[in-house]
Amino acid sequence: MPKDTGIGASPKRREDVRFLTGKGRYTDDINVAGQAHVVFLRSDVAHGRIKSIDTSAAEAIDGVVRVFTAKDFEGVGGIPCGWQITDRQGNPMQEPKHPILAEGKVRHVGDPIAAVVAESASIARLACEAIEVDIEALPAVVDMKAALSDGAPKVHDDLTSNLCYDWGFVEENRDAVAEAINSAAHVTTLELVNNRLVANPMEPRVAVGDFAAHDQSSTLYTTSQNPHVIRLLMGAFVLGIPEHKLRVVAPDVGGGFGTKIFHYAEEAFCTFAAKQLERAVKWTCTRSEAFMSDAHGRDHVTKIELALDADNNFTAIRTETYANMGAYLSTFAPSVPTWLHGTLMAGNYKTPLVYVNVKAVFTNTVPVDAYRGAGRPEATFQLERVIDKAARELGVDPVDLRRQNFIREFPYQTPVAVEYDTGDYDATMDKLLSMIDRDGFAARRKESESRGKLRGLGINCYIEACGIAPSNLVGQLGARAGLYESATVRVNATGGLVVMTGSHSHGQGHETSFAQVVADMIGINEDQIEIVHGDTANTPMGMGTYGSRSLAVGGSAMVRATEKIIAKAKKIAAHIMEAAEGDIELKEGRFTVAGTDKSLAWGDVTLAAYVPHNYPLTDLEPGLEETAFYDPNNFTYPAGAYACEVEVDPETGQVQVLSFAAADDFGNVVNPMIVEGQVHGGLAQGIGQALLENCAYDENGQLLSASYMDYAMPRAGDLPMFQVDHSCATPCTHNPLGVKGCGEAGAIGSPPAIVNGVLDALASGGHNVGHINMPLTPARVWAAMQG
Amino acid sequence: MTNVTMTVNGKSRTAAAEGRTLLVDWLREGLRMTGTHVGCDTSQCGACVVHVNGVAMKSCSVLAQEVDGAEVTTIEGMANADGSLGTIQQAFQDYHGLQCGFCTPGMVMSAAALLKENPRPTEADVRHYLEGNICRCTGYHNIVKAVMAASGQQVAPVAAE
Ligand code: FES
Ligand code: FES
Numbered sequence: 001m002p003k004d005t006g007i008g009a010s011p012k013r014r015e016d017v018r019f020l021t022g023k024g025r026y027t028d029d030i031n032v033a034g035q036a037h038v039v040f041l042r043s044d045v046a047h048g049r050i051k052s053i054d055t056s057a058a059e060a061i062d063g064v065v066r067v068f069t070a071k072d073f074e075g076v077g078g079i080p081c082g083w084q085i086t087d088r089q090g091n092p093m094q095e096p097k098h099p100i101l102a103e104g105k106v107r108h109v110g111d112p113i114a115a116v117v118a119e120s121a122s123i124a125r126l127a128c129e130a131i132e133v134d135i136e137a138l139p140a141v142v143d144m145k146a147a148l149s150d151g152a153p154k155v156h157d158d159l160t161s162n163l164c165y166d167w168g169f170v171e172e173n174r175d176a177v178a179e180a181i182n183s184a185a186h187v188t189t190l191e192l193v194n195n196r197l198v199a200n201p202m203e204p205r206v207a208v209g210d211f212a213a214h215d216q217s218s219t220l221y222t223t224s225q226n227p228h229v230i231r232l233l234m235g236a237f238v239l240g241i242p243e244h245k246l247r248v249v250a251p252d253v254g255g256g257f258g259t260k261i262f263h264y265a266e267e268a269f270c271t272f273a274a275k276q277l278e279r280a281v282k283w284t285c286t287r288s289e290a291f292m293s294d295a296h297g298r299d300h301v302t303k304i305e306l307a308l309d310a311d312n313n314f315t316a317i318r319t320e321t322y323a324n325m326g327a328y329l330s331t332f333a334p335s336v337p338t339w340l341h342g343t344l345m346a347g348n349y350k351t352p353l354v355y356v357n358v359k360a361v362f363t364n365t366v367p368v369d370a371y372r373g374a375g376r377p378e379a380t381f382q383l384e385r386v387i388d389k390a391a392r393e394l395g396v397d398p399v400d401l402r403r404q405n406f407i408r409e410f411p412y413q414t415p416v417a418v419e420y421d422t423g424d425y426d427a428t429m430d431k432l433l434s435m436i437d438r439d440g441f442a443a444r445r446k447e448s449e450s451r452g453k454l455r456g457l458g459i460n461c462y463i464e465a466c467g468i469a470p471s472n473l474v475g476q477l478g479a480r481a482g483l484y485e486s487a488t489v490r491v492n493a494t495g496g497l498v499v500m501t502g503s504h505s506h507g508q509g510h511e512t513s514f515a516q517v518v519a520d521m522i523g524i525n526e527d528q529i530e531i532v533h534g535d536t537a538n539t540p541m542g543m544g545t546y547g548s549r550s551l552a553v554g555g556s557a558m559v560r561a562t563e564k565i566i567a568k569a570k571k572i573a574a575h576i577m578e579a580a581e582g583d584i585e586l587k588e589g590r591f592t593v594a595g596t597d598k599s600l601a602w603g604d605v606t607l608a609a610y611v612p613h614n615y616p617l618t619d620l621e622p623g624l625e626e627t628a629f630y631d632p633n634n635f636t637y638p639a640g641a642y643a644c645e646v647e648v649d650p651e652t653g654q655v656q657v658l659s660f661a662a663a664d665d666f667g668n669v670v671n672p673m674i675v676e677g678q679v680h681g682g683l684a685q686g687i688g689q690a691l692l693e694n695c696a697y698d699e700n701g702q703l704l705s706a707s708y709m710d711y712a713m714p715r716a717g718d719l720p721m722f723q724v725d726h727s728c729a730t731p732c733t734h735n736p737l738g739v740k741g742c743g744e745a746g747a748i749g750s751p752p753a754i755v756n757g758v759l760d761a762l763a764s765g766g767h768n769v770g771h772i773n774m775p776l777t778p779a780r781v782w783a784a785m786q787g
Numbered sequence: 788m789t790n791v792t793m794t795v796n797g798k799s800r801t802a803a804a805e806g807r808t809l810l811v812d813w814l815r816e817g818l819r820m821t822g823t824h825v826g827c828d829t830s831q832c833g834a835c836v837v838h839v840n841g842v843a844m845k846s847c848s849v850l851a852q853e854v855d856g857a858e859v860t861t862i863e864g865m866a867n868a869d870g871s872l873g874t875i876q877q878a879f880q881d882y883h884g885l886q887c888g889f890c891t892p893g894m895v896m897s898a899a900a901l902l903k904e905n906p907r908p909t910e911a912d913v914r915h916y917l918e919g920n921i922c923r924c925t926g927y928h929n930i931v932k933a934v935m936a937a938s939g940q941q942v943a944p945v946a947a948e
Binding site for chain 2: 010012013015016017018019020021022023024025026028029122200201202203204252253254255257286287288506507508509672673674675676677680681682683684685707708709713714715716717719721722746
């Protein structure tokens with residue numbers, strides 16, 4: 001029976017009512033009395049030396065408040081990077097300065113050169129055009145391998161080269177892996193590109209900086225997934241504002257997908273300018289501007305080799321990846337191709353030896369950082385593609401080859417540092433096969449052929465590391481932050497609760513699902529619980545929402561805080577009912593004394609906590625409010641098996657996705673409706689990557705895909721209905737809810753299924769194509785078919 | 788700046804507009820009705836869809852002065868008279884047709900226009916009609932279901948498929 005309340009139920013989302021009636025409060029809906037508006041003048045060349053900037057004509061325009069350039073930021077820090085990678089020689093990565101406004105050089109199209117603050121955005125825009133900038137264009141580096149060649153133009157003159165780092169993992173295994181590959185019965189090699197994407201949350205970024213002269217405090221309203229992280233980075237490293245004088249608010253946020261994790265120059269600018277001008281300063285990003293200023297995602301060029309023995313057991317994997325950093329290091333950029341990627345290269349398989357080499361490269365392009373999945377989609381794509389290619393080369397069934405190599409014993413220590421706590425890859429594969437009628441595929445293929453179409457079936461597995469992350473571990477790996485999460489549970493006198501979480505909801509429905517968890521623990525109605533998030537002024541320090549961590553880490557903090565509440569409430573109940581604390585039980589919102597008919601309602605106890613007349617005051621403080629910080633002791637490992645059927649039109653190369661099935665193991669599930677919605681959204685982004693989306697630069701560093709005219713977002717007509725299942729649940733063994741996280745799975749697992757499916761379709765038409773790079777546009781598929 | 792007057796969700800409203808003021812900015816800045824959203828600058832995302840004289844339009848591609856005197860319906864005008872969610876809004880909530888909510892106003896307004904033209908659309912009809920509305924969160928699956936359900940057709944319940 002589906003439950004209708006608490007954990008496992010699918011109550012309707014409470015946040016929907018405000019969104020459906022136009023009452024959402026997004027950052028652009030916020031206006032501060034007396035605010036001015038800022039527009040940034042951005043570079044239209046990819047690389048150049050700034051010879052002069054003349055702002056006098058702009059300043060003379062009526063309504064212009066002030067024009068800022070780099071010289072106004074002397075003594076102000078650059079935008080910091082939150083993760084330091086150590087290279088193969090043990091040296092720290094090269095870390096260039098990332099100024100708020102370009103200093104001396106522009107390094108990508110979109111790099112901000114000047115900022116005009118004016119009475120209105122339209123005046124500011126006009127004034128931007130009146131700024132005279134003399135830029136000496138320099139040759140740009142766009143291609144990563146070219147950027148590393150001798151004599152290549154340097155993105156940063158003060159660095160030794162365009163190489164950010166050359167990372168090897170596990171470095172000690174390098175020779176053993178080479179040896180295993182040299183002596184293998186079969187080696188399958190695949191070179192591929194993981195295409196550059198733009199996250200494109202539908203809400204463009206917005207920042208409103210405000211300054212209160214009376215107490216000298218700053219407030220920033222911003223479209224962020226992690227307001228506390230922004231407060232820490234911007235306050236401590238950029239502007240030198242202590243936390244108690246800086247409030248960061250991320251109200252309703254219209255999607256993030258990673259790109260709203262990072263601290264951006266525009267946020268620091270608005271906060272800084274508001275203080276200088278003693279009036280609020282607002283910036284609203286246009287979509288065209290977003291394409292050249294939001295951090296991009298993916299952009300890896302990889303060679304992977306899979307070695308197999310004579311019985312088709314995987315014996316070693318070696319990869320060499322070039323990872324584009326863009327022109328500057330975005331907040332978590334260095335971690336994405338390394339620790340979020342290399343540690344997943346074992347996949348669902350017991351490959352004993354793995355060596356991953358990653359060269360991170362500076363180019364004259366927009367910075368690249370985490371996008372839904374971040375490193376894990378890149379790992380999954382190479383691995384699941386090379387396995388499919390191996391199956392084809394060896395003439396074995398791709399499902400059988402995977403199954404033969406599945407990890408079946410848990411906990412499982414991989415050769416790439418992480419230890420999987422639990423999983424059952426056969427179960428999700430069995431479930432998947434039961435969903436897709438594989439036996440009927442041959443008949444369906446015939447039917448497609450009768451219409452002149454080629455039909456393919458693509459199958460793959462995935463695993464990801466979520467619930468990010470154990471702080472001591474990531475500290476050793478170079479993170480400059482802890483990755484715990486926090487919750488404060490405040491019980492009010494009449495029994496209602498406010499839960500203040502350091503995580504943030506920007507579409508995930510935390511206000512609904514978090515309330516389910518707490519309601520379930522206490523046995524009260526969900527509508528007695530308010531979930532508060534997004535404002536550093538009223539939530540405990542937390543690291544925010546990304547990496548499918550909110551429930552696994554933030555939810556665990558909330559469970560711990562609620563446990564403290566219940567423990568204290570039981571003490572109060574024991575005192576009032578004159579019973580031993582150990583005999584008190586809390587069920588369905590009532591405290592009872594075991595073996596008696598004595599009972600007290602939840603509200604009686606909460607009232608006693610705040611009106612402590614009959615109360616153990618000598619032993620217990622009044623009040624009922626608890627905070628917990630939860631630091632996970634491992635990652636969580638959602639995993640699953642995905643399949644799709646595609647049809648290719650051999651005349652045009654057009655690919656149509658006919659069906660898509662996903663069998664996921666997310667451990668326990670709090671709200672199945674929300675979980676399924678997360679999978680649907682992830683699938684759409686993964687299918688978008690595989691078939692449609694591509695962020696393209698020309699060789700001069702001009703961004704070719706800078707609007708929805710040129711960047712193909714998946715639309716309703718591009719996608720099928722999805723079949724999703726999460727019934728194969730092996731609960732996480734190390735967090736109190738047994739949850740693993742579900743936000744990124746769809747985006748991680750779906751691209752290889754699509755490519756495998758298309759290549760299967762082509763093979764059925766006699767086109768044995770080893771690989772086609774994403775996106776699989778009609779032109780690329782058609783060209784591949786011509787040989 | 789000249790004053791522009793429209794009947795917005797049944798009420799006469801007046802606010803100033805420059806010649807270049809877009810309808811969406813007139814609504815958001817002039818009337819402080821922020822339910823209608825801006826998701827792009829090339830008239831491609833549909834976050835800004837409203838009804839002008841009964842026709843669905845992207846309010847980012849209409850000048851306010853051009854539609855002086857028009858009857859405009861926005862997301863703020865879609866609830867029932869008693870304040871409860873209208874049929875389409877309710878279906879979006881029931882079938883989890885929204886996540887971050889940013890595309891939602893435009894989706895609901897487009898869906899309303901579709902159902903007026905075509906009261907019992909097929910799945911393909913819905914997908915085709917919504918080509919001008921981008922959603923980055925839902926993968927459209929539950930939006931399609933919500934629109935079909937709002938048209939009175941049977942669809943599978945959420946989380947039980
Ligand atoms: S704002 Fe994107 S279509 Fe109007
Ligand atoms: S619900 Fe977020 S864009 Fe559609």
